[in-house]
Amino acid sequence: MGTLRTGAAGAASRISVSRTGRSASAPRTGLKAPSSVLPFLPLNEILLGDCIANLEKLPAESVDVVFADPPYNLQLEQALTRPDHSLVDAVDDDWDKFASFSDYDAFTRAWLSAVRRVMKKNATLWVIGSYHNIFRVGAALQDLDFWVLNDIVWRKANPMPNFRGRRFTNAHETMIWASKSAEAKNYTFHYEALKAANEDVQMRSDWFIPICTGEERLKDEAGRKVHPTQKPEALLARVLLSSSNPGDVVLDPFFGSGTTGAVAKKLGRNFIGLERDPVYAKAARARIDAAEPLSDVSIAAPPEKRAEARVPFLSLVEGGHVAAGETLVDERRRFKATVRADGTLALGAIIGSIHKIGALTQGLPACNGWTFWHVERQGKLVCIDEFRAKVRALSA
Amino acid sequence: MGTLRTGAAGAASRISVSRTGRSASAPRTGLKAPSSVLPFLPLNEILLGDCIANLEKLPAESVDVVFADPPYNLQLEQALTRPDHSLVDAVDDDWDKFASFSDYDAFTRAWLSAVRRVMKKNATLWVIGSYHNIFRVGAALQDLDFWVLNDIVWRKANPMPNFRGRRFTNAHETMIWASKSAEAKNYTFHYEALKAANEDVQMRSDWFIPICTGEERLKDEAGRKVHPTQKPEALLARVLLSSSNPGDVVLDPFFGSGTTGAVAKKLGRNFIGLERDPVYAKAARARIDAAEPLSDVSIAAPPEKRAEARVPFLSLVEGGHVAAGETLVDERRRFKATVRADGTLALGAIIGSIHKIGALTQGLPACNGWTFWHVERQGKLVCIDEFRAKVRALSA
DNA sequence: ACCGGTCGTGAATCGGGCA
């Protein structure tokens, strides 16, 4: 077991090696032996080793917030190529492989139980996942008497497309936010600050945030990504700003590239990171050491950068602005097409988007269907772009 | 047991009473006795009674899509009031009460199993829920060997605010879309149509749709809402348009106010509704009878590239579109190959299909020869896929 | 410095038909 030290954020690089866990020689005699409990909290440290073993060494009821990004248990069976035949660099790391759902469930229950013990009475837990694992995680934490407060949808601005055209674009991940128990009602939640940061309306459960790319993405000397699933700092910032206070202790049992630690430091929170892979831990330590705490005044929720929302023509049909079966015409009534229930247009037997059919009728290579097509309302032609504006106003 | 009838959509009001289920006197002797299996599918009917008992009377592998909106198991502990002290009309119906998670899980596994039996091999299942129940539903269906294709987030345009200011506004619900098994890959998914309806980009997993209000919301004589959780027709429309075809059989085991049936009728699908509450069933029947099917052109199944007839390249040679001995080139004239009389290409001494030779010239593992190769016609390059389209048009 | 075109890439459970 290595030396464990406590230190302030921003001090010299420290990674504590502590390998007395499941794979070590020391026999585990049920509940933690006094000697194995740390005498103080290893604040702003990364503990190297088995996550559960290290959790068992932390004192009970000692952390304020937990953010956990566990393995998703993706079950990939074959290689995936893009339409240009380039290979998708998928998550195929050993740490994401489980023999069965049952194995994954056992793993999930074990770490959730260990985490729950170190949570203060009014602490809350965040877990992120995808449809591969989030249902199992959610059921497990409910079984362990956590109390779900919200599920939060991280809507990705730039998700990977579905290359085979066999499903909807998997454009989001899900976070579960839960308190330690149904009775713990005095958890931290900065309702007013979030509302103020969100144009004075309540912060919703769906967050639109870009994935981690560019400068923010950690790369090794060879320019390869250090970690396959590095989370964006904007996501962690909103999590910590909403559910923790400056000076709080934030625990991340699957520390990875250290996004939680970097954001905690920037926002004046303390962190405890648990990580099994020394390569990840080293990169995270360097990243956190390079991060600068922000001034108090700048610790506010970042404004949501958003281009004008794309509106599917289907939404106009769904919203009743345009009826299925109705006829669209151009401004001079030279061309017409029929609206289909699925949000496409029919020109005889040809079916396509408002843009494609608009182009086709005119014999042009392209056409903006929003400004080209009109419907008759009370004897006058109304451009469908007016309806788009209404739908946009709803979603703003 | 009441009379069960089959009838076309739009006929006189029919609700079939069938109460031989769990609460009835007839003993259940394991697998369904022949006499209890319906001799035909009760199309466009609402079967009144216990959902599982009625499912067991349907023939195996008989439905194309399932949409299920099961009880959410909301765990409300106290009445909720708005800031002005008015009372929120929350879901507190008996059908939403379960003694424990374990009871809810048993219920979930029972109906999911019964549903799975009546699904055709390539049928898919949709289940909608919130954070109260969706994790348990998701884990259960994975345990039963359903294969999750997507989780879809219904982002509500106008969700109920969080009156206490203690959580994020719960602004979405989650739908799980799953196939019957991982092996069933030929499920219905109208990729092309959805893309055309969405600005010619893939439809994402997050859908922005208003909740059901106004005219669409069913009210009783006293003006009270008939059902506490009526789903918007726009939601069901997108579900059915994406994953079913006209004429398909859509099963809804928790029929409620009949949104699934009303949308199915409008879109030219058949439905089977199971509902335990006669008040809901009666309201749903009236609603569906009043619904009008849309015109054929607006609901006909969209064309799919995958389903188009296969054309041998040899047909282009035989049809005189491309001559034996002629030279094919790629769009930038970097590569060329010679057409042989037998419909293969020659690249020096190498002979192979248009795809194989196309891949070979580029050094790629694969290539779509139809879009890769061109011939010169009147000084301009013409893609051979245009000739394929002509041959297809001829044979249609 | 700016602009436009090209290229790389991200937590992915991503065929079907015929022999």
Add this chain to the structure above:
DNA sequence: TTGCCCGATTCACGACCGG
């Protein structure tokens, strides 16, 4: 059941490069 092969399939960003 296996194997082969046809042939269908990508969006938003950021980096980089050439003019």
